Amino acid sequence: MGQRPTILDVAKKAGVSKSTVSLVLQQSASVKESTRVAVRQAMADIGYVYNRSAATLRSSSSGLIGLVINDLRNPFFAEFATSFQMELAQNGFATVLANTDEDPLLQSRTISSLIEHGVSGFVISPAYGQEEDTLAVIEAAGVPTLQVFRALSQDDDRFPFVAPDYKLGGTCATEHLLEMGCKRIAFLGGLNGRAVTQERMSGYLDVLARHRQEPVILTGEVTRRFGKQMVAKLAADHPDVDGVICFNDLVGLGVLSACVESGIQVGRDLRVVGFDDIQDCQDSFPALSSVSCHIPDFAKTTAAQILSWINDGVRPNDHQRSEVELAIRASSGQP
Amino acid sequence: MGQRPTILDVAKKAGVSKSTVSLVLQQSASVKESTRVAVRQAMADIGYVYNRSAATLRSSSSGLIGLVINDLRNPFFAEFATSFQMELAQNGFATVLANTDEDPLLQSRTISSLIEHGVSGFVISPAYGQEEDTLAVIEAAGVPTLQVFRALSQDDDRFPFVAPDYKLGGTCATEHLLEMGCKRIAFLGGLNGRAVTQERMSGYLDVLARHRQEPVILTGEVTRRFGKQMVAKLAADHPDVDGVICFNDLVGLGVLSACVESGIQVGRDLRVVGFDDIQDCQDSFPALSSVSCHIPDFAKTTAAQILSWINDGVRPNDHQRSEVELAIRASSGQP
DNA sequence: CCGCATTTTTGGAACGTTCCAAACGTGGAC
DNA sequence: GTCCACGTTTGGAACGTTCCAAAAATGCGG
Numbered sequence: 001m002g003q004r005p006t007i008l009d010v011a012k013k014a015g016v017s018k019s020t021v022s023l024v025l026q027q028s029a030s031v032k033e034s035t036r037v038a039v040r041q042a043m044a045d046i047g048y049v050y051n052r053s054a055a056t057l058r059s060s061s062s063g064l065i066g067l068v069i070n071d072l073r074n075p076f077f078a079e080f081a082t083s084f085q086m087e088l089a090q091n092g093f094a095t096v097l098a099n100t101d102e103d104p105l106l107q108s109r110t111i112s113s114l115i116e117h118g119v120s121g122f123v124i125s126p127a128y129g130q131e132e133d134t135l136a137v138i139e140a141a142g143v144p145t146l147q148v149f150r151a152l153s154q155d156d157d158r159f160p161f162v163a164p165d166y167k168l169g170g171t172c173a174t175e176h177l178l179e180m181g182c183k184r185i186a187f188l189g190g191l192n193g194r195a196v197t198q199e200r201m202s203g204y205l206d207v208l209a210r211h212r213q214e215p216v217i218l219t220g221e222v223t224r225r226f227g228k229q230m231v232a233k234l235a236a237d238h239p240d241v242d243g244v245i246c247f248n249d250l251v252g253l254g255v256l257s258a259c260v261e262s263g264i265q266v267g268r269d270l271r272v273v274g275f276d277d278i279q280d281c282q283d284s285f286p287a288l289s290s291v292s293c294h295i296p297d298f299a300k301t302t303a304a305q306i307l308s309w310i311n312d313g314v315r316p317n318d319h320q321r322s323e324v325e326l327a328i329r330a331s332s333g334q335p
Numbered sequence: 336m337g338q339r340p341t342i343l344d345v346a347k348k349a350g351v352s353k354s355t356v357s358l359v360l361q362q363s364a365s366v367k368e369s370t371r372v373a374v375r376q377a378m379a380d381i382g383y384v385y386n387r388s389a390a391t392l393r394s395s396s397s398g399l400i401g402l403v404i405n406d407l408r409n410p411f412f413a414e415f416a417t418s419f420q421m422e423l424a425q426n427g428f429a430t431v432l433a434n435t436d437e438d439p440l441l442q443s444r445t446i447s448s449l450i451e452h453g454v455s456g457f458v459i460s461p462a463y464g465q466e467e468d469t470l471a472v473i474e475a476a477g478v479p480t481l482q483v484f485r486a487l488s489q490d491d492d493r494f495p496f497v498a499p500d501y502k503l504g505g506t507c508a509t510e511h512l513l514e515m516g517c518k519r520i521a522f523l524g525g526l527n528g529r530a531v532t533q534e535r536m537s538g539y540l541d542v543l544a545r546h547r548q549e550p551v552i553l554t555g556e557v558t559r560r561f562g563k564q565m566v567a568k569l570a571a572d573h574p575d576v577d578g579v580i581c582f583n584d585l586v587g588l589g590v591l592s593a594c595v596e597s598g599i600q601v602g603r604d605l606r607v608v609g610f611d612d613i614q615d616c617q618d619s620f621p622a623l624s625s626v627s628c629h630i631p632d633f634a635k636t637t638a639a640q641i642l643s644w645i646n647d648g649v650r651p652n653d654h655q656r657s658e659v660e661l662a663i664r665a666s667s668g669q670p
Numbered sequence: 671c672c673g674c675a676t677t678t679t680t681g682g683a684a685c686g687t688t689c690c691a692a693a694c695g696t697g698g699a700c
Numbered sequence: 701g702t703c704c705a706c707g708t709t710t711g712g713a714a715c716g717t718t719c720c721a722a723a724a725a726t727g728c729g730g
Contacts, residue, residue, distance in 0.1 A: 006717085016679075017681070018680090018716090019679070019680055019681075019719090020678085020679060020680075022717070022719090023679085026718080030677070030678065032678065032679090047475065049447075049476065050451045051451070051715090051716055051717065052451045052452050052453065052717090053388045053389075053397065053452075053715090053717085054392050054715070054716035054717035054718085055718070056388035056717085057388040057686065057715090057716080058684075058685050058716080059685085059717080059719085060685075063452075064452065072416065073413060073417055075408070075410060078407060078410070081407065082408055082434045085432065086434060089444070089448070092448075094433070094448055094449065094452055095432065096399075096429055096431050097416075097431070098420060099417045099421060101417075101421065106424070109424070112384075117387050117398075117399065117429055118386070140382060141384065223618075224615070224618035225617075228618065253618075254618060257618060261620045280559070283559035283560055283592060286596075341687085342686070342687070343686080352709065352711070353687085354688085354689090354711075355708085357688060358688095358708090365708065365709090366709085370708085385687090386685090386686055386687065387687090388686080389686035389687035389688085389715090390686080390688070391687085391715095392685090392686080392687070392688090392715050392716065393687045393688040393714075393715050394687080394689085394715085
């Protein structure tokens, strides 16, 4: 017995059959308490470790969930991934986390690899491009899949999609800035034509239209750097702008640092609101107002949904929007 | 054949035996080119997908590597995890990423779970506490394991350990500040008594001793918040401090934002150096000087080492230090 | 103490690969 | 034409679980 012990060894030690051991492993209710204890004891005695590959092979269910993320370096996704992973761990599932770096090719390779590993489900914040390939592969495999934050297929309903209510976020942020007295509000960042950008922007546009303000829109990357650059551009091209809604917090934080650099008083000369409410928002100077998506809650909900799909076959609703809430801080601050 | 096709189906379709198909799957050199092509074609035709659980069961090697990280929300680790994961993907391995949130109990549970899944190796930046339990479990399983950034077992050599040369980093940073003319340099952050803190600090202490400067040490958390708080404390208790070495970039960025807030001119009144060189350093204001650990390279090396241990049985050296380099930016800037 | 319902336990057959020793086929040397 | 070596291919036996139908044990009313 130089090998690792198997359930057979456990069975022998405990004086029962392997089937009984298996039942114990599966927490079956139909095994008598006393034998359960005996079996557990035997396991501890001989140092048994469960072999999930064998179980997976036989039962075709792996206890593995693939989390495929387009940009893990973005703190927003990192925070989500962390919460999600810990939530799943609580439920006995392990998370295989993969970053696709916005590369659709890498994405479909990754997905194929995860399918080979027999993941029981996917949660995916997809990279754009090659939509058909990606979706087809998953569909062929028949693995429960939840799209989060972004949807590859806006129209068709192949996979349920859950995201924060971006539009409402845009609305809140814009209304807030108006209330603070802004006369001219710009929207910064976000790739043009992407659904997420359009949604966040549409909340902004609606509110402006209602208040008969002309929009100022500068779409682009979603990085700190871009935020910094746009401050100069605004100063040059749109000196009357006194409020900005940023596509996300990274852009917002970039704006903040550029303002500090060029002596613009954030919260007075220029009011800034970000999006996502990552943790950095609280520690920047000035602290960044932001549309909070309640990341940990969102992760919890997502985890619950994919689990109940896997375990109980309950497919989540196709389009879901989670609540958002504006976290007001100094960057949009003094009246 | 409502089921997924297996190698048997492929074999039938291609007119060969299942063994041959298996050989093709394993890229064996001993299969003739023409049959290889035929088999591949057959696979494509019937939509075969490889079942790794079966392979794992038989060959007891899963192509899965566990990456266990103590704090994924810290951008430094997120950057590392991302690079590492993508590097492994290149080599056909999938990464199971788990965050332990500095919780040793969660850590040992996580590790056990990953062992059940049959991970072929671990790369672990451990949470402190319960050292013996954690190490014993891994050791019993006999899984190749590389400790990175931190070591649970300083003394014994149960698992190889690789980390940036923290001490050298501390030395470089301190010398740099001296060269810039600082008369009094403080060290901020890092939990007291932890090896990493001591190493970073010892480089600092050595240099100060050589220049007969008295150290000012304020250990504590490794967060932005702590950095902010310490600026006030320094101003109150140590008004003569004109340079700070921060335990890591988070502390450094916190210092920066507090300085901006209270009107301290960073780079002139106070020179600041961080540690890790996360991406945010380049986009803060002012840009934060930092000791770079070359994260992507480090990840690459780590990946290579764990892979060659797994594939070729080459156990890496027990204690390794990777190069560090000071990235000089505006925060330590003007002479 | 028997019969019957119910609770527990059980042996054998999967699951889809890889491994191994042996068989096959082909071509060159004699 | 025979033999051997070498490059390919092959069937059967694992690997460690879960599933299933059926057997064994138990409890209970009469």
